[in-house]
Amino acid sequence: MKNLQSLLVLIFFLVTASCTNATSFKFYGEPYLSQNYLLTGPGDLKVETSGSSVSVTGTTGNTVTIDMYVKYKGKEIDTESAEVEELLEEYDLDFSQDGNTITLKAKKSGSWGWNSDNRLSLAFKISVPHMMSTNINSSGGSISLTEITGEQEINTSGGSINVSKSDGKLTTRSSGGSFRLEEFRGNVSVKTSGGSVKISQVEGDISIGSSGGSVSLEEINGSIDASTSGGSIKAQLSNLEKSLTLKSSGGSITAVVPSGLGLDLNLSGGRVNTSLSNFSGEQKKDKVSGTINGGGIPVTMQSSGGSINLEFEGKN
Helix, strand or coil, X not given: CHHHHHHHHHHHHHHHHHHHHHHCCCCCCCCCEEEEEECCCCEEEEEEECCCEEEEEXXXXXXXXXXXXXXECCEEECCCCHHHHHHHCCEEEEEEEECCEEEEEXXXXXXXXXXXXXXXXXXXXXXXXXXXXXXXXXXXXXXXXXXXXXXXXXXXXXCCEEEEEEEEEXXXXXXXXXXXXXXXXXXXXXXXXXXXXXXXXXXXXXXXXXXXXXEXXXXXXXXXXXXXXXXXXXXXXXXXXXXXXXXXXXXXXXXXXXXXXXXXXXXXCCEEEECCCCEEEEECCCEEEEEECCCCEEEEEXXXXXXXXXXXECCC
């Protein structure tokens, strides 16, 4: 039994190291392969990879450029190599265009193998027109989007997701990687099985569901509905005009909101810490239910065991 446990631990660390190598690719030299596509209007980008990192950046013009970077035995390869070409035969690699839809597929058809130093790693740096929608699916590689407008959908089995300086609608699902979003205009839906979530400077409604990672929110102008099965939640809000709902199955919850607002409060947890003025309702050590300043914006903060901390910005 002890030998079996040791083997399982060894397998875990080998797999973890393999995934880390796949998601930590940096762009330094020249691409191994580059393709250009001309669009005649707003475009769609569809990406499917197995472990490759993907970076998408909006640029002026109407051209999509896909640069493929290759690492082999830990070194970046930027010139054609017979050895690399042979290993690429093990990939289902396809770049194609259908009207204004660009498709990139890079999936490993065989086994990854145990020696990660000898394994081929692919990464894609893609420049697109600013008006571009995306649908990206990865089995573990990191994904980043910046300066694009459209409907964005991202699914990953564990890689990190980073989105910035973009507009439209964003939907993401991750089996564990971290999520970062800043400077975004539009509605956002985030689901993760455990990675941390950090969101700042967003104009739009936000929905977050996490199976355990921490959630950090700052400068959100829109409704917020965030829940986690165990991590803490922190919200720093200088503006609050729509509903605020924060729930955790065990972690603490802290929110800082503007003072002087009319709020409908529903707060409960292991302990509720707040200082209320012009309050009407019920206030206990572990529960607050009622209104301040006549009521208005719904504020719900609930934790099954963690503390609840509601603070007011600008209060003397």
